[in-house]
Every structure is written in C-alpha cells, then in structure tokens.
Amino acid sequence: MSRRGAQSVDDLVGRAREGDARAVARLISLVEDESPLLREVMAALVPHTGNAQVIGITGSPGVGKSTSTNALVTELRAQHKRVGVLAVDPSSPFSGGALLGDRVRMQDHALDREVYIRSMASRGHLGGLAWATPQALRVLDAAGCDVILVETVGVGQSEVEIAGMADTTMVLLAPGMGDGIQAAKAGILEIGDLYVINKADRDGADQVRRDLRSMLALGERREGAWRPPIVKTVAQTGEGVAEVVVEIDRHREHLESSGEMERRRTRRARDEIEAIAVTALRARWGDVHGHDDLDTLAEAVVSGAKDPYAAADELLQLVSG
Amino acid sequence: MSRRGAQSVDDLVGRAREGDARAVARLISLVEDESPLLREVMAALVPHTGNAQVIGITGSPGVGKSTSTNALVTELRAQHKRVGVLAVDPSSPFSGGALLGDRVRMQDHALDREVYIRSMASRGHLGGLAWATPQALRVLDAAGCDVILVETVGVGQSEVEIAGMADTTMVLLAPGMGDGIQAAKAGILEIGDLYVINKADRDGADQVRRDLRSMLALGERREGAWRPPIVKTVAQTGEGVAEVVVEIDRHREHLESSGEMERRRTRRARDEIEAIAVTALRARWGDVHGHDDLDTLAEAVVSGAKDPYAAADELLQLVSG
Numbered sequence: 001m002s003r004r005g006a007q008s009v010d011d012l013v014g015r016a017r018e019g020d021a022r023a024v025a026r027l028i029s030l031v032e033d034e035s036p037l038l039r040e041v042m043a044a045l046v047p048h049t050g051n052a053q054v055i056g057i058t059g060s061p062g063v064g065k066s067t068s069t070n071a072l073v074t075e076l077r078a079q080h081k082r083v084g085v086l087a088v089d090p091s092s093p094f095s096g097g098a099l100l101g102d103r104v105r106m107q108d109h110a111l112d113r114e115v116y117i118r119s120m121a122s123r124g125h126l127g128g129l130a131w132a133t134p135q136a137l138r139v140l141d142a143a144g145c146d147v148i149l150v151e152t153v154g155v156g157q158s159e160v161e162i163a164g165m166a167d168t169t170m171v172l173l174a175p176g177m178g179d180g181i182q183a184a185k186a187g188i189l190e191i192g193d194l195y196v197i198n199k200a201d202r203d204g205a206d207q208v209r210r211d212l213r214s215m216l217a218l219g220e221r222r223e224g225a226w227r228p229p230i231v232k233t234v235a236q237t238g239e240g241v242a243e244v245v246v247e248i249d250r251h252r253e254h255l256e257s258s259g260e261m262e263r264r265r266t267r268r269a270r271d272e273i274e275a276i277a278v279t280a281l282r283a284r285w286g287d288v289h290g291h292d293d294l295d296t297l298a299e300a301v302v303s304g305a306k307d308p309y310a311a312a313d314e315l316l317q318l319v320s321g
Numbered sequence: 322m323s324r325r326g327a328q329s330v331d332d333l334v335g336r337a338r339e340g341d342a343r344a345v346a347r348l349i350s351l352v353e354d355e356s357p358l359l360r361e362v363m364a365a366l367v368p369h370t371g372n373a374q375v376i377g378i379t380g381s382p383g384v385g386k387s388t389s390t391n392a393l394v395t396e397l398r399a400q401h402k403r404v405g406v407l408a409v410d411p412s413s414p415f416s417g418g419a420l421l422g423d424r425v426r427m428q429d430h431a432l433d434r435e436v437y438i439r440s441m442a443s444r445g446h447l448g449g450l451a452w453a454t455p456q457a458l459r460v461l462d463a464a465g466c467d468v469i470l471v472e473t474v475g476v477g478q479s480e481v482e483i484a485g486m487a488d489t490t491m492v493l494l495a496p497g498m499g500d501g502i503q504a505a506k507a508g509i510l511e512i513g514d515l516y517v518i519n520k521a522d523r524d525g526a527d528q529v530r531r532d533l534r535s536m537l538a539l540g541e542r543r544e545g546a547w548r549p550p551i552v553k554t555v556a557q558t559g560e561g562v563a564e565v566v567v568e569i570d571r572h573r574e575h576l577e578s579s580g581e582m583e584r585r586r587t588r589r590a591r592d593e594i595e596a597i598a599v600t601a602l603r604a605r606w607g608d609v610h611g612h613d614d615l616d617t618l619a620e621a622v623v624s625g626a627k628d629p630y631a632a633a634d635e636l637l638q639l640v641s642g
Contacts, residue, residue: 043628050625060382134629262623269619269629276633278599298590302583304371307364308455308590312597 009037013044016143019082024116027139031132032120034279042135045142050265052084052141053252056166057151058191063174064198068235069151073115075241076147080114084140084148087119088133088162116140131279133165134272147248165268167261168251170194170244173212175204189215192228194247200232200240226254293318330358334365337464340403345437348460352453353441355600363456366463371586373405373462374573377487378472379512384495385519389556390472394436396562397468401435405461405469408440409454409483437461452600454486455593468569486589488582489572491515491565494533496525510536513549515568521553521561547575614639 015023027045030037055072059065069085076083120136133150140148152162162169171192195216197208209230216228229247233240255261297314300306336344348366351358376393380386390406397404441457454471461469473483483490492513516537518529530551537549550568554561576582618635621627 039628039630042630046622046628047625050623265623266616266619269622269632270615272629273615273618273622273632273636274603276629277636278602280633280637281599281602282595294591294594295587297594298587301367301590301594302371302586304368307360307367308593308597309360309363311590311594312601315594315598316601 009040009044013041013142016139017048019113019144021113021116024139024143025118028118028120028136031135031139038135042138045138048142049138050141052137052145052148053168053248054137054148054150054166055248056162056169057149057172058162058169059172059174063172064235065151065172068172068196068198068233068241069149071233071235071238071241072149072244074238075245077112077114079245081146082114082144083116084143084145085115085117086133086136086140086148086150087117088150088152116143116145131272131275133162134268134275137165164271167255167264168193168248170196170248172196172198173208174199175202175208193226193251194244195228195230196240196244197230197232198235201234205232224258226251226258226260330361330365334362334463337460338369340434340465342434342437345460345464346439349439349441349457352456352460359456363459366459369463370459371462373458373466373469374489374569375458375469375471375487376569377483377490378470378493379483379490380493380495384493385556386472386493389493389517389519389554389562390470392554392556392559392562393470393565395559396566398433398435400566402467403435403465404437405464405466406436406438407454407457407461407469407471408438409471409473437464437466452593452596454483455589455596458486485592488576488585489514489569491517491569493517493519494529495520496523496529514547514572515565516549516551517561517565518551518553519556522555526553545579547572547579547581 012023012027016027027041029035030041035041057065057069057072066087069087073083073085118136120132137148137150150162150166169191171194173195174197195212197205197212199205209232212230216230229250231240231243231247233244235241252261255264294315297306297311301308301311333344333348337348348362351362356362378386378390378393387408390408394404394406439457441453458469458471471483471487490512492515494516495518516533518526518533520526530553533551537551550571552561552564552568554565556562573582576585615636618627618632622629622632
C-alpha cells in the first residue's frame with residue numbers, strides 16, 4: 001500500500017507540474033481531506049515552488065470580489081500568465097461545504113487550461129485555514145502558476161490571516177458600503193498593499209478615494225517603504241483592471257528588491273510549520289486517549305471543580321506521557 | 322512577589338464579585354495582557370461562574386450591531402438585570418488596538434454601575450479570540466452578570482467562533498445589505514438561534530423576512546429541536562427590542578430543559594482547554610529556543626530544502642526534548 005501510495009504521489013505531482021488540471025484538483029482534495037499522503041505530497045512539491053506571486057483579495061461582502069477576481073483573470077490571461085484562483089469560504093461548522101456563488105461567476109474561465117479555479121472550505125478547527133491554504137498554494141505554485149489569486153469572503157479574522165499568507169494584499173472597497181469607521185474597524189487600512197475602489201462609476205467613488213487617501217496618510221511609513229496605490233475600477237466592464245495588474249507587477253518588483261518577499265515567505269512558512277505542529281498535537285490528544293479525557297476535563301471546568309489552566313496542564317501531560 | 326500577587330488576586334476577585342467595575346476592568350486587562358497571574362485568577366473565578374447567559378451578536382457591517390446592543394442593554398436594565406458587554410474587534414496585527422466606534426455609541430450606559438462594557442482586541446495569534454474571550458466571559462460571569470452580550474464585528478471566521486462560545490447566537494440582518502447568496506456564504510443560516518431584522522422600518526424588511534424564513538425552512542430540524550424565531554426591530558427607537566428579550570429568555574429555558582446548555586458549555590470548556598494548551602506549547606517553543614530554530618526551519622522550507630511536515634516534526638522534537 002505504501003509503495004503504491006508513493007507511486008501515485010510521484011505520478012500525481014509529475015502530472016500536476018505538466019499542467020494536468022485533474023492532478024492539481026486531486027492534490028488540493030488531499031489537502032482538504034487532510035490525507036495521510038500529504039507529507040509525501042508536500043515533500044515532492046516543495047522543490048518546485050517559489051515562482052508564483054500570491055495575491056490576497058479581500059473586502060466586505062458586496063464590493064465585487066468575485067467579479068474583480070474574474071476580471072483580473074481575464075487581464076492576466078491576456079498577458080499569457082498561468083493563473084490559479086483559490087476562493088476561501090468561511091468555516092461552516094455544520095455543513096463544512098463551500099457554496100456556489102464563486103464558482104458560478106467563474107465560468108468565463110472554466111474551459112481555459114491555463115487557469116485553475118478552486119473553492120476551499122475550512123473545517124472550522126483551530127487554524128483550519130492557516131493549515132490548509134498554504135498547502136493548496138504550494139500545489140498551485142508547483143503546477144506552474146505565475147499568479148495565484150486568493151479570494152477571501154468577508155471581513156474579520158480571515159482577512160488578517162490572508163494578509164499573512166499573501167505576497168500582495170489587495171483590498172477592495174466600493175461606494176456606499178459603509179462609513180470610514182467601519183472600514184477602519186475591519187483593520188483593512190493596515191493590511192493593504194494595493195487598494196481598489198470598485199464600482200467606480202457610481203456616485204461617491206471619489207469621496208471614498210479621498211477618505212481612504214487621508215486615512216492612509218495618517219499611518220507612519222518608513223523611508224523607502226511601499227506606498228499603497230489606490231486604483232479605481234469597474235470590474236463588470238474591465239475598466240481600470242489593466243492598471244491593477246501594473247500595480248501588482250510593481251509591488252512584486254518592490255518586494256523582491258527590498259528583500260520583503262523573502263521576509264514574508266519566511267514568516268508564512270513559520271506560521272505553516274506551527275500550524276502543522278499544532279494540528280499534529282491535537283490529533284495526538286484526540287487519537288491516543290479518545291475524547292474521553294478531554295470531555296472529563298471540560299465537565300470539571302463547567303462545574304467549577306477545576307480551572308482551565310489546570311485542565312490544560314493535565315491534557316499536555318496526557319499527551320507527552 | 323508571589324505572595325503579594327496572590328493577595329492581589331484574591332482581593333481583585335473579591336471586589337469584582339461585589340460589583341466593583343474597576344476590579345472587573347483590571348481582571349479583563351490581565352486576560353488581554355496574557356498575565357502570568359491568569360492561572361491564579363481563573364482558579365479563583367471558576368467556582369463563582371455558571372450564572373450568566375452569553376449572547377453572541379453578529380452580522381455584516383452596517384446592520385446596526387452596536388445600536389442593537391445598546392438597545393438591548395436598555396431593555397435588560399429596565400428588567401433590573403446586570404449586563405456585561407464585550408465588543409470583540411477583529412485582529413489588528415499591526416496596532417493590536419481596538420478602535421473607538423463601539424465605545425462611543427455605548428455612552429448611554431457608561432455611568433450605569435450595573436453595566437460593564439469592554440472592547441477587546443485579539444492579538445492575531447493563532448487562537449487569539451478562542452483563548453481570550455472565554456476568560457473575559459468568566460470574569461463577567463463571576464462578577465454577577467445575568468446576561469453578557471458579545472458583539473463581533475463583521476462576518477467570517479470570527480462569527481463561527483462566537484457561535485461556539487455563546488449560549489445564544491443572535492444574527493442581525495437589515496434590508497438592502499446584499500442578497501441571499503451573500504448571507505448564505507457567511508454561514509449565518511447555520512449558526513443563528515435567533516434572527517433579528519433590524520431597520521425594519523425600511524423598504525424590503527418583509528422581503529428579507531420571507532427570504533430568511535424560506536431558507537431556514539430548508540434546513541433539517543430534529544423533533545423537539547429549537548426553531549429559530551425571526552424578530553423585526555428598529556434598534557434606533559427601541560421598537561421590537563422587548564420581543565428580542567422575550568425570545569432570549571425563551572431560548573435559555575429551551576437550552577436548560579433540553580440539556581443543550583450543558584452540552585454547549587462543555588464544548589466551550591473543551592475548546593478553551595485546547596486553546597490554552599496550544600498557547601502553552603507555542604510559548605514553550607518560542608521561549609526555550611528563542612525563535613532561531615523556527616526561523617531556520619522556515620527558511621529551509623522557503624528555499625525548498627525541507628518540506629513543512631518534516632520541519633514541524635523537528636519543531637515538536639525540539640519542544641519535547
């Protein structure tokens with residue numbers, strides 16, 4: 001079995017590197033399913049990675065993330081780039097399933113062999129996205145993608161996570177989507193490498209740009225630091241999207257010349273290693289002792305008989321014992 | 322030092338239990354600062370917990386979460402309940418700071434001694450909210466709060482987390498905030514115990530209610546299971562808010578009579594114990610070896626010399642060694 005597994009992994013990775021979309025899909029499924037083959041898969045992929053620029057795309061619901069992603073794919077394909085799209089859905093603790101929205105809108109590119117599109121759902125466990133997304137990115141990177149667009153849904157923690165995982169974080173805004181405090185609350189002013197005001201044909205786009213510019217000006221910037229540009233687009237018609245790609249390229253050049261690319265990728269790898277280590281530990285205290293011990297400890301905390309720190313100590317002793 | 326620490330903790334906990342707002346604030350600061358005294362604090366608090374009903378309040382930006390929270394506090398105070406409010410801001414990896422929005426709007430209740438209001442910022446580390454929020458809830462619970470309102474900002478992962486932490490999850494919607502697919506994407510249909518359509522004086526409120534009702538009807542429900550009610554409110558004027566409180570009480574009765582309260586609280590304690598154990602481990606591999614080993618491992622992964630699983634294995638060996 002192990003020998004056969006090894007053959008399949010080599011074969012899969014080889015076919016993925018040659019651009020076989022089904023092999024790519026199968027590898028990402030192994031990531032989502034937390035397959036025991038993953039160790040082997042990652043070991044086989046790692047030497048072939050490092051080419052792709054990872055672009056995180058984030059913003060509130062309704063700003064047009066999917067439409068913008070679609071328009072970016074069109075523009076990047078016109079430049080003969082190989083493109084990966086990872087749509088990261090929020091955890092659904094009950095269904096665990098991804099919904100249709102993104103896939104439906106992406107059908108423009110469904111038949112293009114140089115575009116890989118994938119929706120991912122996180123399983124809601126601690127570090128779910130932190131664990132699975134970098135591994136899916138590695139699959140697409142090794143498959144020869146020049147650019148990988150990672151679309152996250154909504155605002156909040158997932159947005160911060162994607163900023164940690166991307167080389168370039170693109171924040172989408174749109175007129176009429178709430179006031180400045182809301183934007184600031186979501187922390188978007190601190191994570192964007194590039195701001196896109198979509199639906200720029202609507203009233204209020206210039207006001208959004210002015211507000212954004214003055215809020216960005218408040219932040220401190222070191223000498224020689226990147227100044228996030230603001231681009232206006234109408235993703236529906238493609239207006240402004242070429243300029244977004246110019247800024248994406250410019251940011252890549254900045255990342256490489258400043259050494260920031262290396263720093264971001266090292267940080268990303270560190271987070272990934274930690275997430276894998278934590279997952280391994282959680283599996284260990286689930287598998288070895290069943291969930292019985294943990295349940296007993298939890299009940300003692302609920303009844304007030306034990307504090308959670310003492311319970312955590314006992315759990316760790318059970319694992320290392 | 323340790324003796325003095327112990328005295329201070331007993332004193333602080335005693336004063337918090339008597340309703341001293343400054344002692345409550347100090348204890349929550351200890352949680353946010355990840356104080357070494359926390360173990361002692363939690364051990365002192367745990368025997369006095371279990372009374373408070375924790376209500377998670379969630380919804381997209383702009384639906385009126387802060388205004389609704391404010392209106393709920395007014396209504397609960399009219400019933401002489403002691404109320405805690407925890408406003409959980411999304412991680413801001415750079416500033417680590419909470420913004421002003423919520424506090425500003427809460428000034429109606431700033432001078433009421435029976436209301437504790439606190440904004441919390443998570444520090445962006447893995448499990449940040451998972452780690453800090455239950456401990457802050459325990460402080461407010463031990464301080465005699467009958468109800469604790471936990472307001473989360475935005476949609477996405479943080480929402481799912483709050484559903485895990487609350488006894489009752491209240492999902493806010495408003496007319497004109499995006500179509501059904503957006504709502505479904507955010508996973509809100511699976512987490513709500515109670516749905517509130519705020520800004521119900523606006524056009525489209527009845528349509529939102531119809532859409533929501535038909536989407537909720539699609540979900541499977543076991544016999545005797547809770548059917549999430551839908552309440553219309555205008556939080557700005559207080560309209561409908563009394564009915565929300567009635568439904569909150571009704572849900573508490575259901576949780577208690579069905580045994581679901583016990584199950585939810587045990588699950589919550591389990592998650593908390595795991596989060597503390599994981600945090601302890603992360604501290605261990607940071608403290609003992611500095612970050613040098615982890616950085617070296619991360620660089621090896623970036624260069625393609627090592628796969629992340631092998632790196633995680635090495636990290637775990639370093640910790641247990």
